[in-house]
Amino acid sequence: MPSRRDLLRLLPLPVLLPLLSPRVGRAAITPESRKFLFVFCHGGWDPTYCFAPIYGSDAVDMESDSELATVGGLQFVDHGDRPTVRSFFERFHDRTCILNGFEVPSITHDRCMRLLMTGRSTDGTDDWGSILAGNALTDLPLPYLVMSGPSYTAQYTSSVVRVGSTGQLAQLLDGRSITTASMPVMLPPDFVSERVDAFVRERVSAWQAAARSVRQARVAERYGASLDKIQVASGYASSFASVSSGDARWGAFQTAVSSLAAGLSRCAVVEYDGLWSQTFDTHANNALQSGHFEELFQFLEDLVDLMDRTPGVSGATLSDEVTIVVCSEMARGPKLNSWMGKDHYTITSAMFVGGGVKGDRVVGAFDANMLGKPVDLASGELDDGGTALVAAHFGATLLAAGDVDPVEHIGAEPIEGIF
Amino acid sequence: MILALVLSCAPEVGEPAPREITPPPLYHVELSAPRLLRRMSLDLRGRLPSLEELDAVEADPAALATLRDAMLDDPALEDRMVSFLAERWQTRVDEFDVPYYDYGLANEEEFPYQQAIGEEPLRLAAHVVVNDRPWTDIVTADYTMANELLAGIWPIAYPEGASGWQESRYTDDRPAAGVLTTNGLWWRYTTNRFNNNRTRAAAVFRLFLCEDFLARPVSFSASGALSAGTTSEEAIRTEPYCVACHVSIEPVAAMFFGFWWQSQYSAVEMSTYHAEREPLGPDTLGVEPSWFGDPVYGLVDLGGHIADDPRFHRCAAETMAASLWRRDVELADFDRVESFRDAYEANGYSIKSMLRAITDDPVYRADSLTADAPSDVVDRELPVRLLSVDQLASAAEDLSGYAWTSGGFDLLADDSRGYRVLGGGVNGVNVTRPQQEPGVTWALVVDRLAQGAAFTVVANDFAEGADRRLFQHITRDTLPADPAFEAELVALHRRTLGDRPDAAWLAAATGLWEAVAAESDAAIAWGAVLTVLLRDPAYVSD
Numbered sequence: 001m002p003s004r005r006d007l008l009r010l011l012p013l014p015v016l017l018p019l020l021s022p023r024v025g026r027a028a029i030t031p032e033s034r035k036f037l038f039v040f041c042h043g044g045w046d047p048t049y050c051f052a053p054i055y056g057s058d059a060v061d062m063e064s065d066s067e068l069a070t071v072g073g074l075q076f077v078d079h080g081d082r083p084t085v086r087s088f089f090e091r092f093h094d095r096t097c098i099l100n101g102f103e104v105p106s107i108t109h110d111r112c113m114r115l116l117m118t119g120r121s122t123d124g125t126d127d128w129g130s131i132l133a134g135n136a137l138t139d140l141p142l143p144y145l146v147m148s149g150p151s152y153t154a155q156y157t158s159s160v161v162r163v164g165s166t167g168q169l170a171q172l173l174d175g176r177s178i179t180t181a182s183m184p185v186m187l188p189p190d191f192v193s194e195r196v197d198a199f200v201r202e203r204v205s206a207w208q209a210a211a212r213s214v215r216q217a218r219v220a221e222r223y224g225a226s227l228d229k230i231q232v233a234s235g236y237a238s239s240f241a242s243v244s245s246g247d248a249r250w251g252a253f254q255t256a257v258s259s260l261a262a263g264l265s266r267c268a269v270v271e272y273d274g275l276w277s278q279t280f281d282t283h284a285n286n287a288l289q290s291g292h293f294e295e296l297f298q299f300l301e302d303l304v305d306l307m308d309r310t311p312g313v314s315g316a317t318l319s320d321e322v323t324i325v326v327c328s329e330m331a332r333g334p335k336l337n338s339w340m341g342k343d344h345y346t347i348t349s350a351m352f353v354g355g356g357v358k359g360d361r362v363v364g365a366f367d368a369n370m371l372g373k374p375v376d377l378a379s380g381e382l383d384d385g386g387t388a389l390v391a392a393h394f395g396a397t398l399l400a401a402g403d404v405d406p407v408e409h410i411g412a413e414p415i416e417g418i419f
Numbered sequence: 420m421i422l423a424l425v426l427s428c429a430p431e432v433g434e435p436a437p438r439e440i441t442p443p444p445l446y447h448v449e450l451s452a453p454r455l456l457r458r459m460s461l462d463l464r465g466r467l468p469s470l471e472e473l474d475a476v477e478a479d480p481a482a483l484a485t486l487r488d489a490m491l492d493d494p495a496l497e498d499r500m501v502s503f504l505a506e507r508w509q510t511r512v513d514e515f516d517v518p519y520y521d522y523g524l525a526n527e528e529e530f531p532y533q534q535a536i537g538e539e540p541l542r543l544a545a546h547v548v549v550n551d552r553p554w555t556d557i558v559t560a561d562y563t564m565a566n567e568l569l570a571g572i573w574p575i576a577y578p579e580g581a582s583g584w585q586e587s588r589y590t591d592d593r594p595a596a597g598v599l600t601t602n603g604l605w606w607r608y609t610t611n612r613f614n615n616n617r618t619r620a621a622a623v624f625r626l627f628l629c630e631d632f633l634a635r636p637v638s639f640s641a642s643g644a645l646s647a648g649t650t651s652e653e654a655i656r657t658e659p660y661c662v663a664c665h666v667s668i669e670p671v672a673a674m675f676f677g678f679w680w681q682s683q684y685s686a687v688e689m690s691t692y693h694a695e696r697e698p699l700g701p702d703t704l705g706v707e708p709s710w711f712g713d714p715v716y717g718l719v720d721l722g723g724h725i726a727d728d729p730r731f732h733r734c735a736a737e738t739m740a741a742s743l744w745r746r747d748v749e750l751a752d753f754d755r756v757e758s759f760r761d762a763y764e765a766n767g768y769s770i771k772s773m774l775r776a777i778t779d780d781p782v783y784r785a786d787s788l789t790a791d792a793p794s795d796v797v798d799r800e801l802p803v804r805l806l807s808v809d810q811l812a813s814a815a816e817d818l819s820g821y822a823w824t825s826g827g828f829d830l831l832a833d834d835s836r837g838y839r840v841l842g843g844g845v846n847g848v849n850v851t852r853p854q855q856e857p858g859v860t861w862a863l864v865v866d867r868l869a870q871g872a873a874f875t876v877v878a879n880d881f882a883e884g885a886d887r888r889l890f891q892h893i894t895r896d897t898l899p900a901d902p903a904f905e906a907e908l909v910a911l912h913r914r915t916l917g918d919r920p921d922a923a924w925l926a927a928a929t930g931l932w933e934a935v936a937a938e939s940d941a942a943i944a945w946g947a948v949l950t951v952l953l954r955d956p957a958y959v960s961d
Contacts, residue, residue: 105636108618113849121634123852124747142859150849157856162841164860165834172838172863178871182824185871192935192947199931199951207956212448212787216803219856220956226862233859283613333651343613343651346639371640388640 029355031403031419032137033314035260035322038129038269039303040117040149041296043279044109044330046342047366049289050085051098051349053077057368060334061342063290073360074098081290084297092304094359095319097418099350099397101364101372102389104330107344109281112329113150119392119410123154128395129267130156131409132402136266139225141232145259147252149271150329158222161233161265163240163255173230173237201227236264249273253303260322263313266402272296280328284339289332300326304353315355323419324353325398334370347372350394356401356419363418364389380417389415446792447785447802452480455784457917458961459483461806462743463490463774465499465813473913487778491771497584500545500770501538502809503742508626509847510607511537513835517606521686522572527827534832535568537847539603542584553768554735555726558627559719561595562586573602573690593677593692596722599623605678606689607847615703616679620671627725629734632664656705670709673700674721736760736773743777745804745855751795755782803960807853808844808864815868815953818914819876820888823868831868838864857959869953870946877946889914889949895941899929908948915952 053068053075054060062077069078069086072093078086089096104112106121114120117127126134127150133143134156143159144151153160163169171177178185187193201224208220239258249272256268273279275291282288307318315321327350332342347370363380365373374386377393387393393415396406400414407413450458453468456476460468468486475482490496505511511534519532542564547556563575565587570577574591589600598604608622624630641660655665676699680688697717701707708715710724725731736759737748748756762776763769777783785802792800806814812831816822823830830837831844840846842864843854854861880890892907899905908928912920920928928948936944952958 103638103640105638106633107637108621108633110849111633121636122631152849153854157854158858161859164838164841166836168836168838168841169860169863172841172860172867175867177830177838177867178823180825181830181871182826183821183871183875185821185874188870188874188943188946188950189939191938192943195931195934196947196950196954199927200954202927203951204956213802214797215801216787219803219805219960223857223862223956223959226857226859229859230862230866283611337613337651339612341613346637 029312029315029321031356031401033321034356034402035265036129036132036267036398036402037256037260037303037322037324038149038267039296039300039324039326040113040269040271041280041292041326041328042149042271042273043281043328044112044332044344045280045292045328045348046282046286046289046332047100047349048077048332048334048370049079050077050082050293051100051351052366052370054334054366054368054370057370059369061336063287074362079290082294082297084294084301088297088301088304091301092353092359095354095357096359097352097357098362099352099364099389099394099415099418100362101347101366101375102350102391102394103347103372104391105346107330107346109329109344112344112346114152115391116327116329116394117150118152119390119395119412125152126154126156126409127152128398129269130159131399131404133265133267134159135402135404139228140264140266141229142236142259142264143266145256145265145268147256147268147270149269151269158225161229163252167240169233170237170240173234173240197227197231232264236262250299250302253299254306257303257306257310257318261310261312261318272299280332282332282341283337283343284341286332286336286340286342296326300324300353307354319354321355323355323357323398323401326351326353327394345370352418358418361417363415375415377413377415380415387413445781446789446796447781447800448787448789449781449784450786451918452476452483453913453917454786454961456483456486458783459487459490459778461810461814461961462778463487463499464493464495465502465810466495466817467814467914468917470910470914473917487775491774494549497542497545497549498809498813500548501541502807503739504541504544505537505847506742506807506845506853507738508541508604509845509851510540510603511832511845512607512847513833515606516609516684517686517689524568524572528568530826530828530833531568532572534829535566536603536606539564539569540598540601541603543598543601546584546586548770551769551771554732554763554770555768556597558597558599558722558725558731560597562588563601572686589692591691592694594718596718599718599722599725600692602690605675609683610675610679611683616672616675616700617665617668619675619678620668623671623725624667627734628728628730629737630730632668635664667711669704669706670715671721673704673706674708674715674718676700676703677718732760732764732768733757735768735770736763739770739773740777743774743783744801745807745853746799746801749799751799752782755780801855805843805853805855805857805861805960808839808842811842811865811868811959815872818889819872820879821868821872821875823871831864842868865954865959869950872953873949874946877942877949881942881945890945893945897941899933904929911949911952915949916955916957 048054048062055062055068066077066079069076071089074089074093076089104115106112106115111121118125129144130153136143142161146160146162151160175187204220204224208217211217239255252270256270259265275295280292307322310318312318312321331345331348333345337343364375365382367373372389373382374388376383376386392410392412396412397414397418399406401419453473453476456468472486515536519529524532544557546564564584565575565577566584569575574589575587576590577587578585593600608619610616610618621632624632655661676696677692677694679696682688715721715724736756740756740759741748759773759776763773766772787802788797808831828836831839831842834840834846840850841860843861845851845853876889879885880887881895892903897903908925932944932948935947
């Protein structure tokens, strides 16, 4: 009888999902087995359209006709144009935590992306997903699946698997990359490929055994591990092709869920680039933020529903074992500019949904000037004598939630009270 | 970066005193001559050494110097310089604000279009190197480099009857200051009505001084700069926290308003220089153009100031060392990088002289480190380096004739359809440093490229009456017992990996050939043998 993993491997996702059992209850997941799905919102969102209800301040331009709403322990910015934002919080507030008022200390998109995802502004660092995936309990075939969006690696390069913007990973796996190229090359028969693969493995092993330097041994070790992972990943080539068909963005979410559900990956990242792919970068006409948030939450609502229906590897459902991390590289400034837009701003918000998250909670806050309020890291409570939050704390919290020592990696303490 | 910051803080008073450079202790064990030849050939020509060249260094390792000097005069150096600089300058991006069809170009010209725009400044710099002109020309030259495509879409006078990349001149009366006045550079580092060329000023500092202003933290929490309703434009001028950096950025940004476009997505706007907008700089930014306090009168003068700045020359040494070492330059490399700069300055700002110095240096020539190497040296050095995706592509094409393309796209130089980043390359946007260790997609790219190259050259060389490209000793009927069989294996091993095979490898490769041939034919068997060589860890690294 095929195992659950065999079943997941053999069946394409659209066939598979209806067969999956419904959600039967929340199961406890240990940090070391927790998984992460990053939803990266490109362009720098405006927290005052969702997470930051800073009403009554002359220093902050809030959206007209919006109002403060409260659902469970969450307060958010509500507007009639964004019914899905409201319904999302109504349905999932008990497993949603908002982090407000942490700083990503730069004002350019590139550097802010790097800072948000690594805690540092320079090259040569790994992002949170790479570190978490690189420290997974087991040697996963596709540890960190990069569907789209930023990805930074240094030490954990071999943990990162990029799908490519038009399904290139699938083309490489199934061989279309060379059979359909301008100089088409027939794939050798399977028995030839198997013998070639075996030969290369032997060579890599021998090269490692005879290594004249630590570096050579490391390169060989990573090469060998990559060959092992390819063997497993080959069974999933069709799943990765989905990102190049139809609604690519939802296809990307589906593929990420499939990989997490099959136990192939510990982390995945999907970029959401805004309504009509216009990004959140609203230097002019800041009102476009509304449509971006509404569509984002439509995706998120569908995503949580999908994960609720999908069995987990160690939990009852995938929702139990996957934390959805929703973030953007920067925020928009408090005041509208002369183009009715808002310029880049460093102090922002993030949202955590699902596995292990202490729901109904907002950690951190903005003051009336849209500056972040200090927080007691040990409790997550506001504390005038506490710590001003930065991107490194955001990342440290994720690392700790995944049983990785954040101090060792980035020298920052996590914020307690989110997980 | 660390090096650049330290250097930028060093006093610059009068003539510098002669440096007494004490070489740091050496822990580097040198590569064998054939493997070192292979490394140099891949770095400087993008292709593997020939058997004749390998014979020469096997017979006399001193021949390396002569061969290296010949490589520096090889036209292929231009493409290699383009590749090196592309990783640092990050102009080879997949998409620009104006798409190819806005110029009426056909679909098959999409890739050549994006490639040509991104390469314009790189080609200019590479042209300076190949012709051994002073490196300062990259910011002072009165020409650009263009190919037929760029000359067809932009106001450029291109030599009549010529083809390929040629010295050319813009005809829109723009000032001529090397790469500083190329469309290609400023299409990559674009701006808008909110940014007002500040991105471009930051790019000038990063590319030419190795000073990365954007790596400096910006904290509104710490400064309170935007509190009480202050706008960002006001804060930049009045808030000390912001002024600290912007006092250097704004006067340089003010010089680029000839490249300031009314619309970011207009071919008409973006193709030409707008001299009439130059006065907008001081008006918009509220500062007069200057270079760290020295008044500057236009972009030509800016190029002169950059060329006179000692940091420009240190940055050149840092850039070239990092490119050839395949790692960042660190503080511990200070003296070594200074020695490269000395060689370059002593020969009239010659990058070729610098490349000679770098390739003569033990760090570049290292195969491994001695057992007593301290941990910081072990952590820093990369005695084994993965080939870049450019090197994988060019070496495979030279060896086999296989060009991995589709729909006009070079699939190892693009990410919209291709495998550049998946193969370990840089996309210039969110992947800004080449991959240094194997990963899943890298191994897949290596695998497919090896298959494509191996079976292409086998099909060519085994065709009736073919002009053989790689296989020299065997025919379809050659069997392992024939002396020609082993001769071919040895030649293939040397050609791909640089050194001679040992008996164990010969036995294993023969076994592979026999097993495959038994179930298919000799051509597929030789394809299999070549495939394993092109996937060998000693092939994909140097």
